[in-house]
Amino acid sequence: MSLITIIGASSGIGLATMQTALDAGHSVRAVARGAANIPLQHERLQKQPGDALSADDVAAAVAGAQVVVQSLGVPFDARMLFGPISLFSQATQLLIPAMQAAGVQRLVAVTGYGAGDSRDSISPLQRAGFELVFGRAYRDKDTQEALIRGSSLQWTIVRPGILTNSRRLTYQALTTPERWRNGIVSRKAVAHYIIHQAVEPEAIGLTPVLVG
Numbered sequence: 001m002s003l004i005t006i007i008g009a010s011s012g013i014g015l016a017t018m019q020t021a022l023d024a025g026h027s028v029r030a031v032a033r034g035a036a037n038i039p040l041q042h043e044r045l046q047k048q049p050g051d052a053l054s055a056d057d058v059a060a061a062v063a064g065a066q067v068v069v070q071s072l073g074v075p076f077d078a079r080m081l082f083g084p085i086s087l088f089s090q091a092t093q094l095l096i097p098a099m100q101a102a103g104v105q106r107l108v109a110v111t112g113y114g115a116g117d118s119r120d121s122i123s124p125l126q127r128a129g130f131e132l133v134f135g136r137a138y139r140d141k142d143t144q145e146a147l148i149r150g151s152s153l154q155w156t157i158v159r160p161g162i163l164t165n166s167r168r169l170t171y172q173a174l175t176t177p178e179r180w181r182n183g184i185v186s187r188k189a190v191a192h193y194i195i196h197q198a199v200e201p202e203a204i205g206l207t208p209v210l211v212g
């Protein structure tokens with residue numbers, strides 16, 4: 001069983017991944033600025049409040065871990081539409097050297113369908129709306145993905161479609177560009193895929209799109 005560090009563990013996919021990892025018998029270091037508020041106590045859970053943009057916090061987050069899951073998100077507010085977004089790229093710029101310094105090889109990072117080369121598979125009509133709403137965030141995710149791809153880590157980039165909070169666990173992991181498409185997938189299903197990849201890393205160097 002592994003110690004899995006989850007950066008962005010206080011909500012969404014990160015929180016679901018924390019629960020899935022604990023259920024599977026792993027130890028989890030749950031990192032987020034609001035980690036202290038995670039509503040769960042468990043003997044294999046370390047809640048570690050920390051900022052993904054602090055080099056010291058990131059070094060402490062990855063120390064001694066076998067796997068790092070990066071599942072950061074920004075709130076859907078005016079900043080998403082109008083403000084500069086650099087969380088994903090800046091956090092990744094700190095994370096990669098921190099993992100290398102700590103000797104941690106395995107990284108599973110969450111971006112989203114539409115990031116990087118998966119953007120090309122969005123139809124031109126949908127792409128205009130996507131650009132308008134998610135353009136800023138996803139341009140920063142493009143940089144995040146490029147940094148990860150350019151690293152020497154054993155990485156997998158997970159690109160979920162539209163997320164739901166349902167309990168449905170079914171998903172397809174589409175690894176080849178000709179199969180990439182949008183679809184609905186639950187955070188719980190994404191969490192299961194992430195933990196599967198953490199333990200049996202068959203998608204190293206791949207960028208699967210996850211849809212239900």
Ligand SMILES: NC(=O)c1ccc[n+]([C@@H]2O[C@H](COP(=O)([O-])OP(=O)(O)OC[C@H]3O[C@@H](n4cnc5c(N)ncnc54)[C@H](OP(=O)(O)O)[C@@H]3O)[C@@H](O)[C@H]2O)c1
Nearest residue numbers: 008009010011012013032033034051052072073112162163
């Ligand atoms: N919504 C969709 O349909 C959809 C579709 C595809 C992909 N995605 C992507 O999937 C990812 C996860 O989304 P989600 O909605 O499941 O999660 P979320 O609720 O947005 O959670 C984001 C996590 O990031 C953490 N975080 C943000 N800034 C941080 C910082 N500076 N330092 C440390 N932690 C930080 C937050 O914790 P604190 O605030 O406590 O720090 C929180 O735990 C996002 O990147 C999103 O863009 C979303």
